[in-house]
Amino acid sequence: MKTTALAATLLFAHGQTTERTVTAAERLGRAFGLTVRVLPYWGEITVEIEGTPISQIVAAKPLGVDMGRVLAVTTVIDQVCDGTLPPDAAHSALIAASRLPPASTTRFTLFVAIGAASLGVLFGALEATSLLLIAASAAIGALVRRWLSGFSANPLIQPLCAALIAGIVAAAASRFGLSTAISLIAFCPCMVLVPGPHILNGAIDLARTRMALGVARLAYAAVIVVLVCAGLLFGFAAVGAKLATAGSAPPVPLAVDVIAAGCAVASFGTFFSMPWRLLPFPIAVGMLAHAVRWALVVVAGESAGTGALVACMLVGTIVTPVADRLHLPFAALAFSAVVSMMPGFFLFNAAAGLVELVEIGPSAPATLLTAIAASGVTAFLIIMAMTVGLILPRMLFERFSSAYQKSL
Template sequence: MGGGGQAPALSLLNGAADPQILPVVGVAAFAGGLLRRWMGERLGINNGLAQLFAAALLAGVVGGVATRFHVALDSGLVMMGPLLVLVPGPALMGATFDLAGLRLLIGLARLTYGLLSIVALSAGVLIGAGLADGVAPDPNAPPSDLSWWQDMACAAMASAAYGVFFSIPYRMLALPVIVGALAHGLRWFCLTELHLANASAAGIGCLLVGVVVEPIARRWRLPFAAVGFAAVVAQVPGSFLFRMAAGLVELQRAGAGAPLRLLAGIGADGGTALLTLVAMALGLVIPKSIWMRLDSRRCRAAEHERF
């Protein structure tokens, strides 16, 4: 049930300013985890997409109820916070790895699963919001205004909870927590001080993760994918994907008279999410590729010396 601890941290990183949001988000994420486990163990529904849809439906209902009873003012983050844990970042980033390596079939399979997961989450939260309150998540969510140390602390919490969420052994948690906090601090510096775009800042943060984690993972014989994804989970652009989905709903309601601002927002959110995922994948894969090439050269040199 690591999502119960990860969801509030991710909500803070994605602009949550009202402290009343955090316990509601944590409870909703915990309840969603219980619901998905109950569906799998008691009902025998092991379809991952169905479980994601059910958890998103519950998050939408909780957000609508919280808004109706004035428990939280920002219904969008109440609804999206529990779902940020469930965004299939590893599947989407793994798809970019496979497509870059020309492993097309498995890359397309992972990409399809990731996109279907986003559709299931978006449909669930929008239907749940409609059932409870009729208010969809706001596509114009405010950016995060955390200080650097708050940003790093939230990223460390998210990385630790991700490790618990995906059953990473506890002996491996220290590395992604520390490196993930440093990488998110570097991303914060790139965004606030250098005024870089979100994709560029996330790519630089992931590059730091790749440079640090790859040699340590090789030395300690740790799985690079598990440790690397745990370190960068806080940088996955889940909020942009959900904002794009909310914007598409608003576009459907507006019809032909949709304002250009709404169309521009949808395109900007979708483009930011895509570019961020690509930049994150490149940041992780470039150091790994360099180390693999160095290892192959060492092997060839050793073979020449032997003969």
């Protein structure tokens, strides 16, 4: 039971969906000749042997996302269940999987810079100076995040400090007149901090009526978003500048949009420690999804929410069976393919508008209130569309595959 609890803890803590965590751990238990129940909660996992009062409670918080470790743990479980790994060697193999290093600091920093710059391109920042400032800001934030990880295990400090750096760099660029795309220089390095996998995992838990765990996951994601917004605004305040709301830019050409989306997908795959050999799959899916979204929004004239919904349903349909076959966490794999569709621009625009509203006070123009409401509602609708689009194919696949297996 100790080995089963360790496997469940590692999967749960590194981004695997709750359902797949429970299924894998119970499968491992059966390989040991035990019928176990795995009960995950925020902060702990309980493993019970059915029909007995024996149970074990282990501390576990789903704070991170590491595809490499999830893949390694699932591989150990498969080897034990297939008989290619002796059961008495499983525990040490799981310990070794838990110690796998994340992406190197060099790779992490480089791809953070590429991802932020790619998001800048997608939102219309095509000037070389603006893209260099976005990449430099994101790279500095990545280095600070890795440095902080050696001093504190608190997962909230890193996004706060990275967003603070983004605010300072953007405010300094505004002070010295280095670029006209100040909002994008501020927003794009912060968009790589949006906790998409936690939002998706929380939504899946709610859909499966794991209400407490789902609410806890979403609350954790919401706290990170609030801290990112706060860090960005604090950075502007530290330099004595103001972050103004920004208007939407015209869409970029299809080829530019698709290539930039592919770069963003590669970057987020690196953030989640995806092995190099697996990166081509989400990159291809992400580029296809962006082409579909571009056609819907630019050619067909559909709304951003509709484009995101259709594109994410396509991604969910393609990724679901592949994630199960490759034993990768669905939320991380799916989110990395659609990360560039996240409405971080609208979220941060709404936050900047709220600060401006507080500063102006009762004399604030009605247009400012309208802009804040429009940005906030747009962000909410896009997030809802993306969440439904990604998890609906997942839920349907699991429902029908389970029914099919029972019929055999």
